[in-house]
Amino acid sequence: MAIKRNKRFHAEVATSSLSDIMFFLLLFFLIISTLANPNVIRMTLPKSKTNEKTNKQLITLSxxxxxxYFIDKEEVLLEQLETRLLQLMDPEKQQTVIIxxxxxxxxxxxxxxxxIxxxxxxxxxIATSPK
Incomplete structure (x- = not known):
């Protein structure tokens, strides 16, 4: 007497956790991409063949x-630019002003x-963009 199974085994992949993981990855990359470049004042920079990256103490002047005129996203008048830069500069650190x-x-x-x-x-x- 042959005994047959009525229920067949079907392989399933649980995808509910995959959508959660994709959502968290999307959030992670969105947050990191906004933190990657804090200077959000957009402009077309001059072109240069050579670009050098600096890891020193920086003050950005846009x-x-x-x-x-903006010093680290804070608007400054041209007449106050020199005094504000001197206030921000620390003589103990080797600070560089990126224009x-x-x-x-x-x-x-x-x-x-x-x-100045x-x-x-x-x-x-002077900040430039690659050619």
Missing amino acids: VTDEKR RIPATLQVQDLVDVLQ GVKNKLKFV
């Missing part, structure tokens, strides 16, 4: 197309900012 200036502005606008660095013997670096 100039917009409308000639608005983010659009490629569309005139050279004189860049020179006006660089003269020359006058106070500050280290200035």
